[in-house]
Amino acid sequence: MVLRASRFVVTSLGMTTVTISTRGAKRIRQGHLWTYRSDVRDTRAATAGEIVSVVEEAGNFVGQAFFSDSSEITLRFLSNRNEAIDRDWWRSRLRACAERRTTIAQAANAYRLIYSEGDLLPSIIVDVYNGHYVIQTLSQGSDRIKDQLIELLIEEFQPRSVMERNDARVRGLEGLELRNKVVHGEAPDKIEVEQHGVRFIVSPLGGQKTGAFLDQRENYLAAQQVAFGRALDCFTFNGGFALHLAGRCEEILALDIAIEAIATGEENARLNGATNVAFKTANVFDALREMESARERFDTIVLDPPAFTKSRTTIKSGARGYKEINLRALKLLNPGGVLITCTCSYHMSEEMFLGIIAESALDARRRLQLVEKRGQSSDHPVLLGVPETHYLKCVIARVMD
Numbered sequence: 187m188v189l190r191a192s193r194f195v196v197t198s199l200g201m202t203t204v205t206i207s208t209r210g211a212k213r214i215r216q217g218h219l220w221t222y223r224s225d226v227r228d229t230r231a232a233t234a235g236e237i238v239s240v241v242e243e244a245g246n247f248v249g250q251a252f253f254s255d256s257s258e259i260t261l262r263f264l265s266n267r268n269e270a271i272d273r274d275w276w277r278s279r280l281r282a283c284a285e286r287r288t289t290i291a292q293a294a295n296a297y298r299l300i301y302s303e304g305d306l307l308p309s310i311i312v313d314v315y316n317g318h319y320v321i322q323t324l325s326q327g328s329d330r331i332k333d334q335l336i337e338l339l340i341e342e343f344q345p346r347s348v349m350e351r352n353d354a355r356v357r358g359l360e361g362l363e364l365r366n367k368v369v370h371g372e373a374p375d376k377i378e379v380e381q382h383g384v385r386f387i388v389s390p391l392g393g394q395k396t397g398a399f400l401d402q403r404e405n406y407l408a409a410q411q412v413a414f415g416r417a418l419d420c421f422t423f424n425g426g427f428a429l430h431l432a433g434r435c436e437e438i439l440a441l442d443i444a445i446e447a448i449a450t451g452e453e454n455a456r457l458n459g460a461t462n463v464a465f466k467t468a469n470v471f472d473a474l475r476e477m478e479s480a481r482e483r484f485d486t487i488v489l490d491p492p493a494f495t496k497s498r499t500t501i502k503s504g505a506r507g508y509k510e511i512n513l514r515a516l517k518l519l520n521p522g523g524v525l526i527t528c529t530c531s532y533h534m535s536e537e538m539f540l541g542i543i544a545e546s547a548l549d550a551r552r553r554l555q556l557v558e559k560r561g562q563s564s565d566h567p568v569l570l571g572v573p574e575t576h577y578l579k580c581v582i583a584r585v586m587d
């Protein structure tokens with residue numbers, strides 16, 4: 187996407203102007219939404235979290251952005267137009283996000299309403315759990331307008347409650363305090379949601395992420411399409427994949443290292459009457475090794491680990507982790523069996539991930555058919571031009587022999 191530039195006009199809004207380098211402006215015009223500190227030339231009197239007008243060195247207008255006085259990402263662009271970013275502007279953005287999710291909301295009452303950069307609303311995340319809304323404001327800018335966003339959520343969607351889940355580590359880089367609390371209405375500790383007919387208990391203020399891995403919702407369905415026989419769901423959390431497979435597979439073993447995650451998984455199995463799912467607390471690395479020694483076999487294996495590489499510097503060790511679990515899983519699969527394997531690390535590109543899977547297949551002496559290459563659910567849209575918005579890769583492959 188190429189953003190159009192217009193000649194800089196001094197706004198009547200009395201906004202602070204920030205100047206960036208020609209290189210920084212080019213990046214924005216090529217579709218990215220961030221300007222790093224190294225491309226910022228003059229911040230004048232910009233204050234933490236202010237929405238500023240941005241121009242390049244030659245004076246041309248570039249857009250309007252959240253300003254941060256602390257993060258390496260100094261500017262997060264909201265608009266490439268010289269327009270008023272007022273209450274009506276925010277309201278129309280919220281409405282547009284909801285409209286884009288109309289079909290999703292018909293099949294699931296738990297989904298992401300706002301996916302930050304992917305929805306052109308950088309550093310703002312809003313998840314919905316059966317009428318309860320959870321907001322994350324991950325930069326000084328979005329934190330500064332948080333109250334207005336909450337008011338608009340209430341006006342537009344009449345939520346049963348609004349919770350602030352602001353304990354993400356990135357807030358530290360913005361100099362923001364970490365806090366989790368209910369800011370509107372009454373929020374129970376546990377909320378029951380439904381995704382494509384499967385019921386789950388979520389705890390938005392206590393669980394991992396904002397309570398669920400909503401980004402896998404559509405991959406659960408894709409896994410359901412190919413799964414059969416005896417299944418193994420590694421890194422199950424609360425049983426997301428396992429419970430979607432329950433109707434398709436004879437039996438499912440679901441593993442996670444977190445005791446609380448397994449306890450909720452068991453509660454979810456009861457809620458769905460899924461008597462063929464067994465949950466077990468285990469370290470997947472150990473469990474796969476033990477099952478290999480015991481010559482266990484499965485027809486379907488899901489691997490959905492946490493991000494093994496959270497920065498460019500740890501790609502090599504991360505790759506070793508992905509290689510190990512994929513290699514071991516492939517050894518445990520019967521001929522004709524399917525592997526559903528994921529990485530949620532932005533730094534692990536699809537190409538690298540496919541390379542690791544291919545290498546694992548070679549080492550395991552299995553021939554693999556690529557069934558499908560997938561990404562995150564469509565309520566986490568990827569913005570072309572901002573590669574960071576594409577983090578989840580899900581590969582479905584079949585063992586041919």
Ligand SMILES: C[S@@+](CC[C@H](N)C(=O)[O-])C[C@H]1O[C@@H](n2cnc3c(N)ncnc32)[C@H](O)[C@@H]1O
Pocket residue numbers: 394398399402420421422423424425426427441442443444447468469470471490491492493530
């Ligand atoms: C990306 S989440 C899985 C999400 C889950 N598949 C879902 O769809 O909801 C990763 C999970 O791996 C678990 N985990 C992390 N390290 C582990 C390990 N070594 N063995 C087993 N589970 C682990 C975490 O507790 C977390 O629940």
